[in-house]
Amino acid sequence: xxxxxxxxxxxxxxxxxxxxxxxRREVVVSIGEATLTISDFNxxxxxxxxxxxxxxxxxxxxxxxxxxxxxxxxxxELEETETTMIExxxxxxxxxxxxxxxxxxxxxxxxxxxxxxxxxxxxLWVPFALQNHVVSVVPEIKRQDIxxxxxxxxxxxxxxxxxxxxxxxxxxxxxxxxxxREVVILPAGVQSSLSLPGGIVLLNRALVEDHEDPSxxxxxxxxxxxxxxxxxxxxxxxxxxxxxxxxxxxxTGELTPDIVDAYTEEVLSEPRPSLPxxxxxxxxxxxxxxxxxxxxxKDVTGETVLGLIEADPMAGRPQQQxxxxxxxxxxxxxxxx
Numbered sequence: 001x002x003x004x005x006x007x008x009x010x011x012x013x014x015x016x017x018x019x020x021x022x023x024r025r026e027v028v029v030s031i032g033e034a035t036l037t038i039s040d041f042n043x044x045x046x047x048x049x050x051x052x053x054x055x056x057x058x059x060x061x062x063x064x065x066x067x068x069x070x071x072x073x074x075x076x077e078l079e080e081t082e083t084t085m086i087e088x089x090x091x092x093x094x095x096x097x098x099x100x101x102x103x104x105x106x107x108x109x110x111x112x113x114x115x116x117x118x119x120x121x122x123x124l125w126v127p128f129a130l131q132n133h134v135v136s137v138v139p140e141i142k143r144q145d146i147x148x149x150x151x152x153x154x155x156x157x158x159x160x161x162x163x164x165x166x167x168x169x170x171x172x173x174x175x176x177x178x179x180x181r182e183v184v185i186l187p188a189g190v191q192s193s194l195s196l197p198g199g200i201v202l203l204n205r206a207l208v209e210d211h212e213d214p215s216x217x218x219x220x221x222x223x224x225x226x227x228x229x230x231x232x233x234x235x236x237x238x239x240x241x242x243x244x245x246x247x248x249x250x251x252t253g254e255l256t257p258d259i260v261d262a263y264t265e266e267v268l269s270e271p272r273p274s275l276p277x278x279x280x281x282x283x284x285x286x287x288x289x290x291x292x293x294x295x296x297x298k299d300v301t302g303e304t305v306l307g308l309i310e311a312d313p314m315a316g317r318p319q320q321q322x323x324x325x326x327x328x329x330x331x332x333x334x335x336x337x
Contacts, residue, residue, distance in 0.1 A: 012085035014038075015063075015077040016046065029076065031088060034096065036066075038076065049076075052096045054089065131238045134246045140198070142253060143234055144181075147198030149255065151184065153264045154202070158189025162205060162335035170327035171334065174214070175201075177322055178221040179287055185334050189268060195224040197234040205335045211297060214322040214331070219284070219294020226275050226283040237263050277307035285313035288320060 010031055015024040016038050027046060028039045036049040053069035062080040066089070067073070078086055138146075155161060162185040175183040181199030185208060194202040201224045207217045238246045241259050249255060284291040292312045295305035302309055323331065 010085055010088050012078060012082040014079070014082065017075050018047070019073050024077070027076075029078070029085060031085075031092065036076075036089065047074075051089065051092050054093060056089075130243055130250070131235065131246045134238065134250050135232055135235045138234060138249065144198030144200075146234065146237070146255060147196035147200040149260050150196050150264055151200060151202070153257075153260050154186070154189050154268065157268070158186045161186055164330075164334050167330045167334035170323055170331040173323055173327060174218065174221070174331065177287070178218050178289070179225060180221060183221060185331075187335050191268075192272065193220040193224050194267065194272070195228050195233050197232075197237065199228075201225075207297075208332050208334065211293075213293050214328045215290055215293035216297045218287075218289055218322045219291065219297065222283050222287055222289055222291075223272075223275070223280060223294065225287075226280050227273065229283065230275060230279065236267075240266055277311065280308065281311055281313055288314065289322070290314040290319060 012029045014027055014029050016027040017024040026041075028041060028043075030037045030039065031051075032048070034051050036051055036054060038046045038049070040046060049066075049068050055067055055069050055072075057065040057067060057072065057075070063077040064080075064082075064086050066076045066078070151161070171183055171185070175181065178201075180201045182201070184200060184202050185205055186202055187205050190202050190204050192204055192207065196202065201221050203217060203220060207220055208214075211217065238249075240263055245255065245259050248259075281291060284294075290312050291308040292315070295308035295312075296302060299305045322328075
């Protein structure tokens with residue numbers, strides 16, 4: 001110990017009394033290896049006190065009175081003139097105290113660690129687990145209600161969904177052909193396509209009006225199917241709006257208008273997330289639909305969608321018509337031409 005080496009050669013004189021019924025005698029005090037040695041003037045050791053078990057009876061007072069721990073009757077007095085020795089004892093006791101184990105402090109640190117771990121569990125794992133639980137238990141009819149509420153909110157911005165008696169059958173056929181519950185054509189609002197809870201896929205009118213091949217619109221629906229497989233739209237809603245939404249949905253089965261508005265504004269302002277080509281191609285293959293028309297609709301040069309073109313699962317294979325020409329024409333006019 002550095003502090004010990006500094007004080008190893010210090011000596012002082014003091015008055016020592018082994019018990020109250022014995023007269024005090026003058027002694028020589030020296031510091032040893034973690035001990036205080038009390039000797040007579042013939043250098044004969046009278047006693048050894050452990051520095052770690054040394055107590056001062058009058059902190060700050062003089063003469064400084066020390067005694068071994070648990071034995072206040074045996075005392076050593078050091079006058080104020082022995083400042084160096086008194087300071088050495090004080091400093092060495094502090095150094096010894098720092099070096100010894102502190103069970104109380106360790107216990108406090110252990111408790112604090114447990115508390116931090118529990119808080120981290122509550123803040124990180126519990127919301128995640130709650131959201132996963134809600135996604136797994138919300139019934140399909142409630143998902144459709146949520147999707148319908150979001151669609152109503154979008155229609156306040158985009159205008160009412162396009163509809164006509166002549167085209168409704170074609171719209172239903174397109175949904176069945178692409179494997180989704182419902183397809184909705186909007187005059188504006190969505191940039192291209194969007195999937196909502198309850199198996200609802202929204203398409204911008206341009207996807208049916210600006211393309212002669214119904215495989216393009218079908219391709220965008222297939223892309224939304226792939227996104228739904230990668231992440232449930234209800235899970236996306238809960239991720240964006242927080243654990244409070246999950247708790248409210250679990251306990252009341254309802255979402256407030258503010259929650260619906262916040263989600264709708266956020267999701268409409270962002271581009272649709274991209275997916276790996278392999279994930280997209282797998283769903284195109286499941287639906288027996290070509291990926292090439294969709295790829296060229298996204299990039300007319302084909303440079304950024306080369307994987308979807310070269311690995312088209314329907315290339316060189318007989319293809320079932322997406323919609324009859326008559327139905328496709330009717331669908332192209334669903335928004336009034």
